[in-house]
Amino acid sequence: MLNISARIRAALAALGLAMLAMPCAQAQEITVWSHWAAEAVKRGYVEEAAKRFEASRPGVKVKITWYEKTALYAALRTALRAGQAPDVFYAEPDQTDYIDNGFLADLSSGLNWGNIEPWAKTAWTVGRGTYGFPLEASTVELYYNRKLLEELGVKLPPNGQLEQGAFLDLVKKAKARGITPMSQGVGDRPFPGAYVTHEVLLKKLGTKEYDDLLRGKLSWNDKRVVEALQFVKQLVDAGAFPASFTSLKLGESHTYFHTNPGALMFQMGSWYTSRAFNPTDKGGQPAGFPLGIMQMPAMTGGACNQCKTMAVGGSFVVNAASPRKEVAIALLNSMATPEMGNKWLENVLVQTGIKTDASKVSGPHADYFKQLARANEGNTYYFGMPIQVMQGKPKEVFTQVINNAFPAGSIGIDDVVKQMNAAK
Amino acid sequence: MSLNRALQTPWRAVTVFLLPALTIYVALTAYPVARTLWNSFHKVLPKREEFVGLANYAELVQDEIFWRAVKNTLIWSCTSPLFEVSIALVLSLALYAKVPGARFFRIAWFTPVLMSYIVVGIIWVWIYNYDWGAANQMLRAVGLESWVMPWLGKPTTALPALIFITTWMWTGFNMVVLLAALHSLPSEVIEAAELDNCGWWSKTIFVILPMIRATVLNLIVLSFVGKMKIFDLVWITTKGGPLWSTETVSTYVYKRAFEWSTFDLGYPSAVASVWFVIVLGSVLALTWAFHQREKLEY
Numbered sequence: 001m002l003n004i005s006a007r008i009r010a011a012l013a014a015l016g017l018a019m020l021a022m023p024c025a026q027a028q029e030i031t032v033w034s035h036w037a038a039e040a041v042k043r044g045y046v047e048e049a050a051k052r053f054e055a056s057r058p059g060v061k062v063k064i065t066w067y068e069k070t071a072l073y074a075a076l077r078t079a080l081r082a083g084q085a086p087d088v089f090y091a092e093p094d095q096t097d098y099i100d101n102g103f104l105a106d107l108s109s110g111l112n113w114g115n116i117e118p119w120a121k122t123a124w125t126v127g128r129g130t131y132g133f134p135l136e137a138s139t140v141e142l143y144y145n146r147k148l149l150e151e152l153g154v155k156l157p158p159n160g161q162l163e164q165g166a167f168l169d170l171v172k173k174a175k176a177r178g179i180t181p182m183s184q185g186v187g188d189r190p191f192p193g194a195y196v197t198h199e200v201l202l203k204k205l206g207t208k209e210y211d212d213l214l215r216g217k218l219s220w221n222d223k224r225v226v227e228a229l230q231f232v233k234q235l236v237d238a239g240a241f242p243a244s245f246t247s248l249k250l251g252e253s254h255t256y257f258h259t260n261p262g263a264l265m266f267q268m269g270s271w272y273t274s275r276a277f278n279p280t281d282k283g284g285q286p287a288g289f290p291l292g293i294m295q296m297p298a299m300t301g302g303a304c305n306q307c308k309t310m311a312v313g314g315s316f317v318v319n320a321a322s323p324r325k326e327v328a329i330a331l332l333n334s335m336a337t338p339e340m341g342n343k344w345l346e347n348v349l350v351q352t353g354i355k356t357d358a359s360k361v362s363g364p365h366a367d368y369f370k371q372l373a374r375a376n377e378g379n380t381y382y383f384g385m386p387i388q389v390m391q392g393k394p395k396e397v398f399t400q401v402i403n404n405a406f407p408a409g410s411i412g413i414d415d416v417v418k419q420m421n422a423a424k
Numbered sequence: 425m426s427l428n429r430a431l432q433t434p435w436r437a438v439t440v441f442l443l444p445a446l447t448i449y450v451a452l453t454a455y456p457v458a459r460t461l462w463n464s465f466h467k468v469l470p471k472r473e474e475f476v477g478l479a480n481y482a483e484l485v486q487d488e489i490f491w492r493a494v495k496n497t498l499i500w501s502c503t504s505p506l507f508e509v510s511i512a513l514v515l516s517l518a519l520y521a522k523v524p525g526a527r528f529f530r531i532a533w534f535t536p537v538l539m540s541y542i543v544v545g546i547i548w549v550w551i552y553n554y555d556w557g558a559a560n561q562m563l564r565a566v567g568l569e570s571w572v573m574p575w576l577g578k579p580t581t582a583l584p585a586l587i588f589i590t591t592w593m594w595t596g597f598n599m600v601v602l603l604a605a606l607h608s609l610p611s612e613v614i615e616a617a618e619l620d621n622c623g624w625w626s627k628t629i630f631v632i633l634p635m636i637r638a639t640v641l642n643l644i645v646l647s648f649v650g651k652m653k654i655f656d657l658v659w660i661t662t663k664g665g666p667l668w669s670t671e672t673v674s675t676y677v678y679k680r681a682f683e684w685s686t687f688d689l690g691y692p693s694a695v696a697s698v699w700f701v702i703v704l705g706s707v708l709a710l711t712w713a714f715h716q717r718e719k720l721e722y
Binding site (some may be wrong): 032073074077093094095096101103187243244245246247262381392395396400401403404408410422 | 473555574
């Protein structure tokens with residue numbers, strides 16, 4: 001009898017201990033809100049990283065909620081204000097308002113920065129703090145159809161960069177043959193239409209003065225700026241873009257380039273691959289598509305013709321109000337390893353801010369990465385897309401004017417200069 | 425205290441009946457309106473609020489995009505009701521006159537209003553598509569190649585294209601309401617007009633229209649208010665572009681509140697407050713202008 005009551009007491013004590021321990025176990029649940037709900041490969045990568053992390057830390061559970069970007073941003077705005085935001089969430093470096101309002105934990109001492117590219121760290125450095133783990137990165141590339149270029153009888157120089165006059169001739173030649181020179185569309189995005197203009201401006205001005213221009217310290221009346229705009233206007237007038245430019249959506253512009261009706265060139269972030277290397281029935285390019293990468297043309301009198309834009313995109317940040325910051329940072333550190341970086345390259349086929357070795361990438365697209373690496377040899381980078389650097393009204397005007405109306409041929413150079421100067 | 429006893433004194437009964445509705449009204453209408461007005465005099469950031477007086481309103485006066493949005497919204501609000509109600513009137517008269525296939529046409533013309541703006545927006549983005557949209561395909565088919573254009577992509581055509589969509593969408597609703605009004609007209613008045621050899625035109629202008637005047641005016645006011653607040657359709661189709669040619673006040677408030685990389689709710693609140701006053705003033709003015717001073721007796 002005594003034995004039984006002792007057993008009951010022992011069982012009750014064990015139950016009590018278990019109940020005491022339960023809140024601790026619950027406290028180790030890390031909540032993550034992320035974009036990429038519809039991007040299975042990126043989602044798979046993050047989910048696998050979370051599983052690995054859980055396996056390496058018994059008692060820790062990672063709960064990921066997937067969103068599409070707009071819904072995520074709207075949910076975060078409310079949740080951050082209400083103090084209900086998750087421990088870790090997706091963000092991009094242009095969201096400086098998170099930093100300004102003290103919502104992000106400073107990762108400068110917690111994250112293993114030795115495994116992160118210095119330029120990627122810079123993208124998230126504001127003042128003395130560094131606030132994001134830069135997972136996704138991209139360069140602005142000019143893809144082209146090698147077969148069509150050959151048919152037009154144009155040969156690229158060894159560095160893959162035509163002079164601006166030769167580039168304009170190429171556009172005219174393609175147009176005359178009934179080939180759309182450059183696939184591009186702004187039907188659902190605020191940036192692709194601006195690629196040509198900002199890359200031309202970057203080459204003409206060099207990184208320092210280009211940065212001044214974007215930040216409102218250099219006038220759009222500047223002679224070099226106007227010359228660069230004149231070149232873009234010549235391309236627009238020569239019919240560089242599809243007639244459906246203003247309504248063509250991002251996904252459609254990919255298909256327009258490689259499948260139907262087909263275009264000679266396509267300027268896009270190097271995340272082009274995340275769509276193009278899908279199976280053809282999911283919008284991927286046809287098997288054996290002769291994909292090439294050339295440089296944007298060298299500008300006459302350009303200050304930096306080897307300049308190119310590189311941008312950090314999808315990143316993860318830690319909520320400054322999280323009571324589990326250390327575990328949250330450890331989760332990010334588990335992704336910030338060269339091994340995970342190479343896994344990202346192999347699976348997602350997009351660059352990353354994690355230090356990687358593209359030569360070690362195997363699989364069916366290894367050649368593409370070698371080609372991409374060659375296209376970026378000796379380049380000087382400007383870090384950040386204009387819509388990441390600009391905020392508020394300048395960003396809105398840039399989107400409406402440089403991304404849409406100017407390349408669509410709706411307005412001329414004088415209007416561009418006037419509107420951009422007024423928005424400074 | 426039982427409910428019966430509580431209801432015995434008038435003020436208690438009034439309180440019991442009004443309290444639920446009042447609570448909902450205060451929580452979901454009065455408080456948000458008051459709070460928006462209060463916000464408009466402050467810089468409202470997540471962890472601090474700072475009184476800025478009339479600074480937000482002063483900025484508003486200088487804000488070119490806001491005034492462009494006001495202009496677009498007013499154009500939309502003033503033209504749409506005219507198109508919707510006048511076309512609806514013609515259609516309802518046709519149905520009232522029992523044209524062949526009236527039952528089919530009544531359903532067909534009413535169907536668009538059953539769809540949400542989201543669905544309508546997506547459908548019309550396809551219809552207006554430059555390469556394969558039905559609008560341009562039809563133009564190509566009839567040899568009007570030079571008229572083919574990206575309807576939502578040109579600053580000059582984008583707003584008219586959107587106005588066309590709302591007209592297509594809401595005409596059916598107006599038609600059904602007008603048809604109900606026509607059917608409720610006293611038949612003896614119509615018959616008396618017919619006995620007096622009144623032709624269909626005179627009968628419509630001098631007999632039917634005056635009798636359904638109140639319904640027509642209410643529909644105009646409803647349509648006007650609806651367009652003053654329009655958001656969903658623009659957001660799905662053009663997001664206010666190109667070059668702000670379809671920017672409305674509602675889309676601009678949303679952009680300022682949630683897309684301009686600032687947590688400040690003060691300025692968007694100022695825009696919303698000014699617009700609230702303009703909408704309220706316009707509705708009062710319309711109601712006053714349309715007020716029927718002499719009642720028709722029939």
